[in-house]
Amino acid sequence: MNRPHPPPVILRRPWRLIGLAAPCFAAGLGLSTALADHDPSAPPDASTCHLYDPVEPEVLLRRLSLDLNMRAPAIEEYEALAGQADVPEATVNALLQTEDFRQWARRFHMDLFWGNVDNVALNSGNVKLNTATLAGGDQVWKTASSGRRKKYRVEDTVCQDKPQTDIDKDYVLGEVPECEQVGDACLDGWVELVPYWHTAAQDTVKVCAFEAQTAAEGLDGTDLIPCNYRGANASAECGCGPDLRWCYTGNSEDTILTAIQEQLLLNVDQVTVGGAPYSSLITSTTGFTNGTLQFWKKHLAPMANLTKAYADWSDGDAPLASDPIATDTTWVVEQRGPQHSGILTENAYSLRFATNRARANRFRIIFEGQYFQPPSIEDASDCDPADPDITERCTCRQCHQVLEPLAASFSQTALAGSGLIDSLPEYEEDCIGSNNIACRRFYETKEDGAKPGWLRRLQYADDETPTHAAIKAHIEAGLPGLTDPVIASGTFARSMVIHLWTHFMGRPPILDPLDPNVETAQIDALSQQLRDDNDFRGIVRAIVSLDEYRRSR
Amino acid sequence: MRSVNSRHATPLGSLALALLLAGCGTTTTGAEDEGVASDTTTTGDDGATEETEEGPSITPSPPPTKSRVGKRMTVAQLRASMPVIAGPDDEGFPITWRANSGTNPTGTEMFASNKLGPALGDPDYIERVEEAAIPNALYVKLMDDMARQVCTNMAEADRKRVDTDARVLLRDTTLESIEPADVEANLRYLHLRFFGERPRAGEDPTIEALENLFFTAHDEAVTNDDQVAKTPVLEGWRVVCIAMMKSPEFHIY
Numbered sequence: 001m002n003r004p005h006p007p008p009v010i011l012r013r014p015w016r017l018i019g020l021a022a023p024c025f026a027a028g029l030g031l032s033t034a035l036a037d038h039d040p041s042a043p044p045d046a047s048t049c050h051l052y053d054p055v056e057p058e059v060l061l062r063r064l065s066l067d068l069n070m071r072a073p074a075i076e077e078y079e080a081l082a083g084q085a086d087v088p089e090a091t092v093n094a095l096l097q098t099e100d101f102r103q104w105a106r107r108f109h110m111d112l113f114w115g116n117v118d119n120v121a122l123n124s125g126n127v128k129l130n131t132a133t134l135a136g137g138d139q140v141w142k143t144a145s146s147g148r149r150k151k152y153r154v155e156d157t158v159c160q161d162k163p164q165t166d167i168d169k170d171y172v173l174g175e176v177p178e179c180e181q182v183g184d185a186c187l188d189g190w191v192e193l194v195p196y197w198h199t200a201a202q203d204t205v206k207v208c209a210f211e212a213q214t215a216a217e218g219l220d221g222t223d224l225i226p227c228n229y230r231g232a233n234a235s236a237e238c239g240c241g242p243d244l245r246w247c248y249t250g251n252s253e254d255t256i257l258t259a260i261q262e263q264l265l266l267n268v269d270q271v272t273v274g275g276a277p278y279s280s281l282i283t284s285t286t287g288f289t290n291g292t293l294q295f296w297k298k299h300l301a302p303m304a305n306l307t308k309a310y311a312d313w314s315d316g317d318a319p320l321a322s323d324p325i326a327t328d329t330t331w332v333v334e335q336r337g338p339q340h341s342g343i344l345t346e347n348a349y350s351l352r353f354a355t356n357r358a359r360a361n362r363f364r365i366i367f368e369g370q371y372f373q374p375p376s377i378e379d380a381s382d383c384d385p386a387d388p389d390i391t392e393r394c395t396c397r398q399c400h401q402v403l404e405p406l407a408a409s410f411s412q413t414a415l416a417g418s419g420l421i422d423s424l425p426e427y428e429e430d431c432i433g434s435n436n437i438a439c440r441r442f443y444e445t446k447e448d449g450a451k452p453g454w455l456r457r458l459q460y461a462d463d464e465t466p467t468h469a470a471i472k473a474h475i476e477a478g479l480p481g482l483t484d485p486v487i488a489s490g491t492f493a494r495s496m497v498i499h500l501w502t503h504f505m506g507r508p509p510i511l512d513p514l515d516p517n518v519e520t521a522q523i524d525a526l527s528q529q530l531r532d533d534n535d536f537r538g539i540v541r542a543i544v545s546l547d548e549y550r551r552s553r
Numbered sequence: 554m555r556s557v558n559s560r561h562a563t564p565l566g567s568l569a570l571a572l573l574l575a576g577c578g579t580t581t582t583g584a585e586d587e588g589v590a591s592d593t594t595t596t597g598d599d600g601a602t603e604e605t606e607e608g609p610s611i612t613p614s615p616p617p618t619k620s621r622v623g624k625r626m627t628v629a630q631l632r633a634s635m636p637v638i639a640g641p642d643d644e645g646f647p648i649t650w651r652a653n654s655g656t657n658p659t660g661t662e663m664f665a666s667n668k669l670g671p672a673l674g675d676p677d678y679i680e681r682v683e684e685a686a687i688p689n690a691l692y693v694k695l696m697d698d699m700a701r702q703v704c705t706n707m708a709e710a711d712r713k714r715v716d717t718d719a720r721v722l723l724r725d726t727t728l729e730s731i732e733p734a735d736v737e738a739n740l741r742y743l744h745l746r747f748f749g750e751r752p753r754a755g756e757d758p759t760i761e762a763l764e765n766l767f768f769t770a771h772d773e774a775v776t777n778d779d780q781v782a783k784t785p786v787l788e789g790w791r792v793v794c795i796a797m798m799k800s801p802e803f804h805i806y
Contacts, residue, residue: 052620056750056751058745058749058750058751059749059750061749062748062749062806063621063806066626066630066634066806069633070627070629070630070633070634071630071633071634071637072630072634072637072638072749073637073749074637075724075742075745075746078745078746078749079745100633107629110676110678111676111682111683113678114678114679114682115678116677116678116679118677118679119679352678504621505620505621505622506621506622506623506624507621507622510619517619519619548619548620548621549621550621551619551620551621552620
């Protein structure tokens with residue numbers, strides 16, 4: 001066996017930069033910035049700073065593949081570069097066309113939009129079903145609300161383990177069931193049906209007969225109330241409706257929330273790989289929907305208590321199918337009304353950022369590259385620290401005089417919800433002093449509040465101060481009043497270029513004009529390109545083609 | 554059984570944290586390795602050159618930073634990259650870091666959101682809105698776990714593979730060879746596969762170090778029956794694989 005004599009200690013190849021230290025200092029002094037032709041087979045040249053060397057093609061390929069496709073290259077991809085001085089442009093273009101690139105673009109935008117809404121509560125127990133185990137061991141669906149169970153059966157209990165037809169042989173599915181007195185309770189039996197979360201081909205499930213009621217209206221005391229709208233839980237004659245469509249389940253809620261995130265990402269797909277102008281990300285009235293979301297908007301969202309997410313369908317939304325199928329997960333394009341504006345009015349953005357201030361602040365960070373910072377000095381002159389108008393209150397006003405007008409642009413969408421509220425009456429006199437939940441949700445109810453009886457979003461929309469006037473103007477202009485100037489001024493393009501630069505370079509660009517390495521010119525050029533071409537792939541290609549990206553460090 | 558790999562792989566892997574943080578001028582050790590550091594100067598953390606007895610003092614400005622900086626792979630990148638780098642097992646299932654991998658080749662990936670993805674920093678955009686892709690102690694520890702499992706499975710898959718051309722870890726050598734030429738050829742191949750770099754022709758310190766590691770692990774297995782893999786040669790390659798998978802070149806791009 002011919003074996004090499006092992007070295008006395010385990011050496012490892014010096015980290016690339018380590019070997020560069022001395023000549024790089026020279027480069028830093030301006031003494032030598034000579035670029036070496038990089039030949040991996042050549043011995044290291046200690047007199048040359050390799051800081052500005054282009055990396056070897058294999059290294060660049062790994063960099064490109066990880067950055068654009070989120071995976072390391074396969075060995076075959078490396079070996080295809082043998083003898084090549086650079087990664088062919090065709091290879092870069094191919095990386096920009098893959099499914100992995102689409103997934104990367106989604107990830108990049110999720111980093112911006114934080115579009116996970118899994119923690120949003122779409123419903124309350126009043127309109128939710130869960131299962132109980134019957135005496136015979138089978139599962140039966142029943143309302144998750146203790147109050148509603150009592151309303152049906154006097155006591156907080158579930159139905160008996162027998163078919164409802166055993167109690168009432170003339171029972172017709174959906175009717176108010178007769179019940180049997182068992183102690184103080186009056187108990188129904190179960191029925192079998194195909195719920196909305198099953199396809200027609202799937203099995204039926206057992207549901208307590210009270211919960212399976214399908215009447216359109218029921219009595220709440222002496223008032224007739226609709227059974228397909230919030231508040232229906234007040235009537236024992238209201239059930240979960242045909243195929244249980246007026247009640248959520250835990251799984252159906254999860255399915256909806258997952259679809260909401262996918263809806264956002266389909267908008268991203270459209271502008272990153274789908275050929276739509278990139279700026280339409282925040283302006284488009286075209287959206288995406290599927291059966292799950294249509295079913296939610298049509299049947300389930302109107303049932304949710306007003307303490308939960310408000311997502312009612314509005315005239316400004318795309319029309320809904322007459323009978324959407326909850327299990328239909330096929331995505332289709334929908335045309336929304338002019339109130340909508342790209343992802344900014346999509347369910348995910350509105351639900352993830354629950355207040356108009358949060359929506360505006362995130363918009364400002366992402367698309368304007370601006371951050372609010374608390375003032376460093378006390379602000380106490382000519383102001384009231386308890387002023388109910390936050391744009392006038394000491395200290396708060398320093399940010400909120402900017403933020404409130406921007407927030408007003410989003411005010412057509414409900415707080416803690418995604419439903420449009422621009423069709424609500426601007427003024428409701430009955431809401432003054434009212435404890436009604438709808439009043440408290442949308443209107444100023446305090447008699448000593450600012451503009452009692454008015455929609456909260458309009459409370460400060462007047463001409464009393466320049467800020468109020470700006471709020472009023474932003475409400476009237478809607479989101480286009482916010483997005484159009486940002487796009488037209490180039491701010492949108494510049495902000496997105498900076499996000500992309502930071503992502504690919506691993507550091508933000510140097511924009512300090514006093515820094516000798518200032519990179520304003522590069523950012524200007526890239527921003528102009530994105531502004532002119534409005535092409536996401538194109539700007540990504542441009543950034544990864546820069547010398548800065550392809551250098552050794 | 555005493556673990557060979559822990560003795561040999563750790564010196565390489567333990568450099569990770571320091572090297573990940575290294576920048577131009579922050580370390581002189583490597584420069585000395587390549588013979589570029591002067592006996593007359595020392596380089597401090599701030600990049601300044603200190604005065605010595607033999608020469609005048611110069612205080613250079615920091616090196617230019619107008620380049621991309623190295624980034625650590627994210628959890629998503631690791632998740633997608635491991636099957637590409639590790640290849641399939643002998644039954645065709647992609648090798649990656651899995652729960653109960655020894656008994657379930659399709660078990661849940663450890664990078665998943667219901668496993669160690671969150672611990673490694675994978676954002677969920679609710680509680681964690683950005684991934685701090687830094688080589689902290691937990692990351693280094695878990696990557697050690699990953700490397701040991703994945704490399705063991707890679708070695709075992711190659712041992713079982715009928716089609717020798719389909720080998721992944723031992724592609725440019727054989728299951729029995731300890732010929733230096735074969736070892737070097739396979740190390741060069743692995744260097745490209747794992748790091749995306751072609752070592753320099755001729756002598757290369759990385760190749761030499763890994764060669765030494767291979768033979769040391771192999772010899773330990775022969776002499777002391779200290780091995781996880783089925784044969785001493787496989788054990789050598791398994792240990793090399795672990796060392797490479799733990800190295801900063803693997804994690805930083």
